[in-house]
Amino acid sequence: MAPDPVSGMLARAIEALEAEFGALPEFEAELGASDAAMAGVLEATAHRLGDNYPYFHPLYAGQMLKPPHPVARAAYALAMKLNPNNHARDGGRASSAMEVEAVQEIAEMFGWTEFLGHLTSSGTIANLEALWLAGQVTSGKRIVGSEQAHYTHERISGVLHLNYEGVKTDNGGRMDLEALESELRKGDVGTVVATLGTTAMGAVDRLDEILALKKSYEFRVHVDAAYGGYFGLIPEALDEPARRAFAVIGEADSIVIDPHKHGLQPYGCGCVLFRDPGVGAFYQHDSPYTYFTSQELHLGEISLECSRAGAAAVALWATQRLLPLKPGGEFARGLKRGRRAAVELDRRLREDERFEALTAGGPELDIVVWAMALHTADLWRASERNLEMFDTCAKWGLHLALVQLPGSWFEKPGGPKFVGSMRCLRSVLMKPEHEAWLDGIWERLSRACTEVLGG
Numbered sequence: 001m002a003p004d005p006v007s008g009m010l011a012r013a014i015e016a017l018e019a020e021f022g023a024l025p026e027f028e029a030e031l032g033a034s035d036a037a038m039a040g041v042l043e044a045t046a047h048r049l050g051d052n053y054p055y056f057h058p059l060y061a062g063q064m065l066k067p068p069h070p071v072a073r074a075a076y077a078l079a080m081k082l083n084p085n086n087h088a089r090d091g092g093r094a095s096s097a098m099e100v101e102a103v104q105e106i107a108e109m110f111g112w113t114e115f116l117g118h119l120t121s122s123g124t125i126a127n128l129e130a131l132w133l134a135g136q137v138t139s140g141k142r143i144v145g146s147e148q149a150h151y152t153h154e155r156i157s158g159v160l161h162l163n164y165e166g167v168k169t170d171n172g173g174r175m176d177l178e179a180l181e182s183e184l185r186k187g188d189v190g191t192v193v194a195t196l197g198t199t200a201m202g203a204v205d206r207l208d209e210i211l212a213l214k215k216s217y218e219f220r221v222h223v224d225a226a227y228g229g230y231f232g233l234i235p236e237a238l239d240e241p242a243r244r245a246f247a248v249i250g251e252a253d254s255i256v257i258d259p260h261k262h263g264l265q266p267y268g269c270g271c272v273l274f275r276d277p278g279v280g281a282f283y284q285h286d287s288p289y290t291y292f293t294s295q296e297l298h299l300g301e302i303s304l305e306c307s308r309a310g311a312a313a314v315a316l317w318a319t320q321r322l323l324p325l326k327p328g329g330e331f332a333r334g335l336k337r338g339r340r341a342a343v344e345l346d347r348r349l350r351e352d353e354r355f356e357a358l359t360a361g362g363p364e365l366d367i368v369v370w371a372m373a374l375h376t377a378d379l380w381r382a383s384e385r386n387l388e389m390f391d392t393c394a395k396w397g398l399h400l401a402l403v404q405l406p407g408s409w410f411e412k413p414g415g416p417k418f419v420g421s422m423r424c425l426r427s428v429l430m431k432p433e434h435e436a437w438l439d440g441i442w443e444r445l446s447r448a449c450t451e452v453l454g455g
């Protein structure tokens with residue numbers, strides 16, 4: 001592990017925070033354990049944590065897992081000295097103000113200055129709020145999203161007793177707009193969920209074309225950009241038509257973006273934004289226990305959750321102060337590095353006949369999907385071979401992910417018909433370091449492939 005750059009800084013920041021409360025009389029915290037016992041438990045904890053993939057390392061090139069920035073970790077740990085609760089100003093005065101500022105900066109990325117929004121404990125909860133609101137505004141109408149939209153949309157809709165349906169996609173995982181329009185023609189669609197960056201492939205729904213359908217049909221648009229939202233900062237690094245979709249994201253009615261994915265945050269940090277601040281009226285409720293210490297808005301008044309980690313807001317605020325969400329800034333440059341790594345990995349896969357690159361037209365963001373060359377119509381056997389490759393790569397120290405995709409996507413004219421789904425290899429190259437490590441990744445991939453092919 002690389003040495004931790006912030007441990008000394010964190011110790012000094014803790015001293016500064018303690019000085020803020022220096023006027024209080026000293027007291028002894030009752031911890032119920034000796035220092036030696038705590039040290040022993042912490043060491044045992046470290047050993048237990050060793051049973052994980054090395055998410056922080058560039059050779060972890062699997063799931064959507066990005067190490068939080070050291071400043072985010074340190075700011076989170078610093079806030080833990082107080083453990084603020086951003087439900088109400090009583091529970092987190094400074095951290096609520098920091099949340100408001102940090103969320104404003106995120107909304108500005110989408111061109112919004114007047115809006116309603118807040119952090120949530122996850123992308124799922126952020127989408128739940130957006131769909132709940134959609135259900136309030138267009139009561140009785142259906143919600144549709146693509147079959148590649150995150151699985152939680154359907155589940156959330158079940159929880160909320162909303163009628164949700166999946167719309168088929170093209171073989172790159174983007175919503176089929178003819179299929180969408182035939183749903184809209186039925187006249188009972190209240191909300192369309194557009195995914196800007198699907199979880200499986202990083203596919204970008206054609207938001208510009210979806211919005212254009214509003215000329216003929218009346219519906220709300222919710223954009224699930226939990227994973228992809230930050231790519232709007234680097235349009236010059238995207239290809240058309242994904243770039244066009246990001247250019248109009250601000251025309252959506254609501255947006256979800258997860259700082260705990262691409263925003264360098266520890267888990268527990270999603271974000272939901274509504275273009276119309278007036279939707280706050282739907283949240284109206286009384287809390288007999290809180291909301292009395294300040295006339296200012298308490299974030300619990302515009303959130304479905306009650307307690308929320310103030311530390312998540314503190315970490316986000318600190319990170320965005322260090323690395324502002326600006327086009328051309330260091331944060332944007334980091335996104336570009338991962339994107340370049342994905343494009344390069346996809347290029348090498350396409351040029352190597354041992355593999356089949358499956359991200360149709362190349363990766364739209366920073367996810368690459370591929371398989372071992374398809375010499376068989378037997379998807380079960382093809383899946384087994386991909387799984388073997390996954391395991392062999394791990395043996396050589398390269399950690400990938402697997403994804404199940406419809407076999408029909410990979411049929412070629414005159415080639416075999418694929419019935420069922422295939423387990424494919426998937427890599428989310430979301431760390432800036434992935435770019436510099438691409439040769440190392442490729443070398444291990446190649447070595448594992450030779451072994452799997454019996455070379």
Ligand SMILES: Cc1ncc(COP(=O)(O)O)c(C=O)c1O
Binds near residue numbers: 224225227258
């Ligand atoms: C597009 C998209 N939406 C929603 C989610 C759910 O977010 P969370 O895991 O933070 O609940 C994910 C998670 O990967 C996602 O990729």
